[in-house]
Amino acid sequence: MNLAKEGGLRRSLWLGGVFALTVGLTIIVGALQSPRAAAQDEYHFLDPPMCGACHQQQHAQWQHSLHALAHTEPIYDRYFIQASQESGGELEAYCASCHTPIGVLNGTIPFAEPPSGPEDTVLASKVEQAGVSCDFCHSIEGYTELRNASYVVDRSDTKRGPYEDADAQGFHESAHSPLHRSAEFCAICHVVDHPVNGIHLEMTYQEYLESGYPEEGVICHDCHMNRNLGDEPRRLPGAASILGPERDHVADHYFVGPNIVFADEPGAEDLRELSLKLLRKAATLDITGATYEGGRISVDIDVTNKGAGHSIPSGITELRQVWLEVIVTDGDGDAVMHAGALDAAGEIKPDTVVYTTIVKDAEGNATTKFWLTEEKASDYRIPARATLSETVSAAAQLGPGEYTVTANLLYRSVSPFGLGEVGMPEGEVIVPVIPMATAQSTLTVE
Numbered sequence: 001m002n003l004a005k006e007g008g009l010r011r012s013l014w015l016g017g018v019f020a021l022t023v024g025l026t027i028i029v030g031a032l033q034s035p036r037a038a039a040q041d042e043y044h045f046l047d048p049p050m051c052g053a054c055h056q057q058q059h060a061q062w063q064h065s066l067h068a069l070a071h072t073e074p075i076y077d078r079y080f081i082q083a084s085q086e087s088g089g090e091l092e093a094y095c096a097s098c099h100t101p102i103g104v105l106n107g108t109i110p111f112a113e114p115p116s117g118p119e120d121t122v123l124a125s126k127v128e129q130a131g132v133s134c135d136f137c138h139s140i141e142g143y144t145e146l147r148n149a150s151y152v153v154d155r156s157d158t159k160r161g162p163y164e165d166a167d168a169q170g171f172h173e174s175a176h177s178p179l180h181r182s183a184e185f186c187a188i189c190h191v192v193d194h195p196v197n198g199i200h201l202e203m204t205y206q207e208y209l210e211s212g213y214p215e216e217g218v219i220c221h222d223c224h225m226n227r228n229l230g231d232e233p234r235r236l237p238g239a240a241s242i243l244g245p246e247r248d249h250v251a252d253h254y255f256v257g258p259n260i261v262f263a264d265e266p267g268a269e270d271l272r273e274l275s276l277k278l279l280r281k282a283a284t285l286d287i288t289g290a291t292y293e294g295g296r297i298s299v300d301i302d303v304t305n306k307g308a309g310h311s312i313p314s315g316i317t318e319l320r321q322v323w324l325e326v327i328v329t330d331g332d333g334d335a336v337m338h339a340g341a342l343d344a345a346g347e348i349k350p351d352t353v354v355y356t357t358i359v360k361d362a363e364g365n366a367t368t369k370f371w372l373t374e375e376k377a378s379d380y381r382i383p384a385r386a387t388l389s390e391t392v393s394a395a396a397q398l399g400p401g402e403y404t405v406t407a408n409l410l411y412r413s414v415s416p417f418g419l420g421e422v423g424m425p426e427g428e429v430i431v432p433v434i435p436m437a438t439a440q441s442t443l444t445v446e
């Protein structure tokens with residue numbers, strides 16, 4: 001149990017009241033007169049369901065988010081264990097400072113011994129297990145640098161948020177925090193630099209700064225904490241708490257993103273739907289030409305990033321893959337060309353147009369174990385609002401006739417090669433290939 005003895009006990013009793021109360025509002029009035037919780041020095045972070053007693057919508061959404069799963073989801077877990085083993089535990093606090101910040105603040109991580117398997121990374125404390133959780137984000141009061149988890153945390157019971165006049169009626173103090181309504185808040189963790197050589201491993205915020213969106217006042221939240229996904233209206237009216245007044249904006253806590261590998265549990269349907277929508281609004285394809293000459297089909301395609309506030313893909317681009325598939329079919333619907341198909345091992349075939357980052361280790365080998373990065377061998381992605389013109393071609397034997405040309409832009413969060421590098425047992429996670437955009441045209445051969 002994480003709660004400090006006395007204050008924690010009072011808090012638990014108090015919250016017992018609140019849980020019961022979701023059933024009947026009378027008890028809460030009594031509960032609200034209970035003594036306020038722990039003094040500053042005994043303050044420990046609270047479990048998300050406790051916050052969820054009064055902030056039901058935030059909790060119902062957050063629990064399916066990747067922030068909630070940041071320490072427990074099996075892909076992170078395998079990479080974390082690998083990084084820990086390869087560094088004799090040295091990298092544990094670095095990784096966990098973003099993936100379970102409370103685990104680090106409470107001193108649970110680094111572990112005494114590098115974990116030898118997933119059973120060793122299960123944390124006894126629920127709030128540490130809860131990854132990037134309510135009480136952590138709402139205790140951030142500042143930062144020292146916009147990268148590598150350089151947050152400054154206030155361990156008092158003041159919760160910081162977007163409102164100037166929030167009144168939590170005695171349960172917690174509230175403070176207006178402009179930082180929480182800014183892209184800088186997200187940048188504290190969404191800029192990942194190599195801990196030794198400083199190479200940018202994730203640079204979503206830098207990409208955002210160059211996107212044109214900051215000048216328009218569009219922030220991360222408008223696309224990732226709002227079911228309108230960046231479109232107007234950008235305000236979602238509602239109540240921020242079962243005990244609070246109507247507000248002109250209550251932000252979504254799904255933190256919707258493209259990675260839906262774990263969005264398959266009951267209750268995550270809404271998140272999954274939003275994720276697929278987000279991916280569909282990210283990019284467009286336009287086939288600008290298709291020719292057949294000298295035994296080769298050539299297809300020209302414009303790929304435009306129209307909806308992401310940063311490059312596509314972004315984030316952990318050493319793992320993420322976005323690529324072009326081009327299929328040409330004859331009148332019978334049989335494929336005469338299929339570029340961008342996966343091979344038998346599920347890897348993207350050579351000569352495919354792939355948007356990703358390839359990093360190399362000290363021996364010059366390409367790896368997804370990004371902590372081994374000594375050099376960025378290539379970084380080819382679609383910058384915000386940019387259009388890249390690609391040509392995809394292949395040899396083919398075509399007779400005269402009309403052919404249909406289909407181009408697809410596909411996304412997946414990690415390759416089988418990556419999963420293999422960290423020893424993920426086959427079949428343990430299913431990583432879907434998700435279509436982001438598609439276009440069709442015809443090719444006439446005389």
Ligand code: HEC
Nearest residue numbers: 051055058059062132133134137161162180221240250251
């Ligand atoms: C990754 C950090 C993060 C996590 C985790 C998080 N929040 Fe928030 N929360 C924010 C930000 C940022 C805002 C401001 C959003 C805005 O105004 O655009 C916010 C806003 C709020 C608000 C004001 C009303 C609203 O929804 O806009 C409440 C209440 C709140 N969060 C409670 C919670 C609770 C309860 C949890 C856990 C179940 C939680 N938050 C988890 C970052 C976080």
Ligand code: HEC
Nearest residue numbers: 051054134159161162163166167168174175240241243244
């Ligand atoms: C007993 C009910 C209750 C519990 C439990 C509770 N809150 Fe609140 N909280 C409220 C109320 C009421 C408000 C005010 C809402 C408003 O004014 O719209 C509020 C406001 C907030 C705000 C907005 C602050 C601002 O100034 O913008 C945040 C953030 C927040 N709570 C986070 C949390 C977190 C994190 C937890 C768990 C550690 C938590 N709350 C637990 C009732 C509660």
Ligand code: HEC
Nearest residue numbers: 066070076098099132185186189220224255256257258259
């Ligand atoms: C305390 C560090 C931290 C903060 C602050 C934070 N994030 Fe995250 N975020 C993470 C981590 C860690 C993950 C990845 C978890 C995983 O996949 O294992 C993540 C994942 C995400 C994802 C999912 C991406 C996908 O691939 O689908 C989105 C979207 C996101 N964050 C948006 C935001 C936004 C917007 C903010 C600011 C309001 C924010 N985050 C603040 C640490 C943080």
Ligand code: HEC
Nearest residue numbers: 186190205208219220223230282307308309312313314315
């Ligand atoms: C104009 C809307 C918009 C803004 C602003 C925006 N994003 Fe995104 N974001 C998207 C879309 C669309 C995607 C899906 C396409 C992609 O993966 O790039 C995405 C994907 C992501 C991902 C997953 C990357 C991947 O490819 O797996 C993360 C993490 C993320 N955003 C974080 C952020 C953060 C942090 C900010 C602010 C610094 C931000 N976003 C600003 C629209 C936006």
Ligand code: HEC
Nearest residue numbers: 075076079080083094095098148149189190192315316371
């Ligand atoms: C400064 C913050 C930060 C640090 C440090 C950090 N991460 Fe992350 N990590 C993130 C964010 C943010 C994302 C989400 C990016 C995205 O969705 O593209 C992420 C995503 C991931 C993912 C992808 C998970 C998935 O399901 O696709 C893995 C794996 C991962 N991190 C492993 C690690 C390991 C291992 C370390 C330490 C060597 C580490 N991270 C250090 C912030 C961090």
